[in-house]
């Protein structure tokens with residue numbers, strides 16, 4: 653078992669729950685401390701230590717890091733794209749201050765590794781929309797994307813200037829059945845499976861031909877762990893790596909669901925999230941992730957759909 657002591661911040665969110673459980677398997681239950689503003693998530697209860705933490709409180713975070721001899725931090729707390737557009741100043745404040753608090757404590761305490769996710773939201777309407785490359789025009793138009801882009805620059809700065817081993821991925825929209833999504837524009841691709849099983853129909857907030865880059869959660873967790881386990885010298889991108897899983901539209905996910913539930917129907921009522929989606933890439937080129945640390949996705953749309961429906965059916969009894 654490894655000697656590292658890990659702090660996961662935002663452990664009760666869509667990614668946090670599954671990532672915490674995966675890290676506990678690898679590093680030992682007591683070596684992974686879960687923390688969040690919220691009450692401990694049901695799935696985390698009894699699986700390891702949990703502390704209540706507001707990452708905006710730098711002093712409290714610093715004390716926690718020292719008291720528990722933390723060597724690695726996974727910072728997942730953030731305000732996501734759709735929620736961010738409702739309160740831009742709050743999203744900017746939380747997304748930036750949380751990262752700067754962590755990076756600065758990493759520098760002061762000489763922490764071994766930091767993980768902080770970026771997003772495909774860093775790209776904007778002037779970026780190429782198909783197979784968006786790692787290095788291209790990056791002019792985000794949502795406050796979420798702006799905060800992620802600024803965060804990437806800070807990560808690279810702390811790596812170059814202070815030698816902090818910070819690593820990051822530009823996640824696409826993430827799809828999972830264990831914990832609920834937290835206010836993103838790609839949340840429809842999770843809701844649709846729940847509604848397909850519960851209602852037999854779904855009202856989609858994006859247009860039928862809106863293609864977006866997506867990834868099934870087991871791939872996202874594996875990518876995160878593979879990136880963090882890779883030899884430091886092989887991590888050439890210190891801002892955030894492009895990461896790709898699959899790309900589909902609401903019409904295509906609906907067709908994939910119909911393969912299992914032939915009576916399923918979908919209707920479309922686009923709202924403010926359509927504009928956010930229209931500014932994002934439709935697919936991502938993740939060649940550098942493949943080249944530098946061997947990334948390869950496992951799940952495509954049919955494989956994910958079969959797995960989501962099977963697991964949700966079991967969950968819903």
Ligand code: NAD
Pocket residue numbers: 661662663664665666667668687688689690705706707708727728729730731732769770771772822823824825826827832833834835836838
């Ligand atoms: P989420 O909203 O589901 O979870 C975030 C968690 O952080 C929540 O449990 C929340 O209670 C907690 N939190 C918020 N403010 C906090 C604070 N001040 N102190 C401590 N905890 C706080 O988000 P997620 O989907 O799990 O995303 C995690 C990270 O991945 C974020 O940085 C997000 O931007 C990024 N990301 C997510 C997706 C996706 O599709 N889910 C895609 C791209 C990037």
